[in-house]
Amino acid sequence: MERPELWEWLSKEVMGEKGVVMLIGAPDTGKTTLCHFLISQALRQGIRTAYVDGDIGQSVIGPPTTLGMALLEEPPEDFSHLPWDLLYFIGSSSPARHLLPVAVGLKRLVDKAKEKGAELIVVDTTGLVAGEVGFELKFYKMELLRPQALIALQRQDELEHILKGCRGREGVSLYVLPPSEGVVPRSPERRREYRQRRFEEYFKGGRKVEVDVERTVVIDPAFPLLKLGEDGGRLVGRLLGLNDGQFFTLGLGIWEGIDEGKAYIYTPLEETEAVRFLQLGHITLRRG
Structure with missing residues (x-):
């Protein structure tokens, strides 16, 4: 230009x-x-x-x-x-x-x-x-x-x-x-393709990690009053932000499930120790 x-x-x-x-x-x-x-x-x-x-x-x-x-x-x-x-x-x-x-x-x-x-x-x-x-x-x-x-x-x-x-x-x-x-x-269409490509680049090389929900706060802006564990299947595939104690985002993840106080998240973020909030997004992504 x-x-x-x-x-x-x-x-x-x-x-x-x-x-x-x-x-x-x-x-x-x-x-x-x-x-x-x-x-x-x-x-x-x-x-x-x-x-x-x-x-x-x-x-x-x-x-x-x-x-x-x-x-x-x-x-x-x-x-x-x-x-x-x-x-x-x-x-x-x-x-x-x-x-x-x-x-x-x-x-x-x-x-x-x-x-x-x-x-x-x-x-x-x-x-x-x-x-x-x-x-x-x-x-x-x-x-x-x-x-x-x-x-x-x-x-x-x-x-x-x-x-x-x-x-x-x-x-x-x-x-x-x-x-x-x-x-x-x-x-x-080109704008959608751009977003899809950026997501693919970001999540390339990601892995499933466990996050202890006892030491983190799960925030779902779409259903703020619904308790974690109620209708948990609705969360699978939801994009989320892994946020620190100041609510800045350390990385993104995809919710894969919850079991016995552990949230399973697919993310390229290597270190989750500083994660204090799991902020659920408003879109669903299919991994792979």
Whole structure:
């Protein structure tokens, strides 16, 4: 994809402000590519930069269904498989029914990036911008993150219902840009294939592990009042996050069963000693 002169100008503006930079736009507008460009430019200038990936369906940091944060030291040669510093499990590939977890997770990752000394934090987001749901997700995400710069990639006026609450706001610079002409649209099928491939890559080489449910807390957001052991068969195949004591995600797993106080989980995570929460997701995966 070409790097228009407008991007060069934008990168200088962003690097001058530093702080949190949030990108929004409909699908196939080039948000992620612009994120990568801004990050690379900042790193070449010696700016300590964090990348927060909020696209739970087409993630590049961590597997799908997770939010990810990577603190970078130099421009990556390949952004497609970045090692992560932190993950936050959402458990779905769409934010539509999980607005609060997505907003909270992004806030926690941005706060951690600040704690770790990031001068510039670039936040990528999903393409969900339409209607009331898109407004609530993006507008209140901005309220939580309080970005110094908001970059909106807009074809016509599809973001105006969101942007009208940002124009003239104190403390935030708003940049409205057209999408790059080099964007290649991805069909829903291609997006599904991407998620499937990422899951396969992540779980390759996994193994079945035992987790003592006496020392962990099992959280099922879909059935929060149902006790563990009641209708246990419904959990088989459910994707889950293996979370630490701060509720950040150490790895993903697939629930395979429970017996005599032991949960059996298929996961590539090598060490489960630090796992304190088993957070069940909203999708089922077939292993193999």
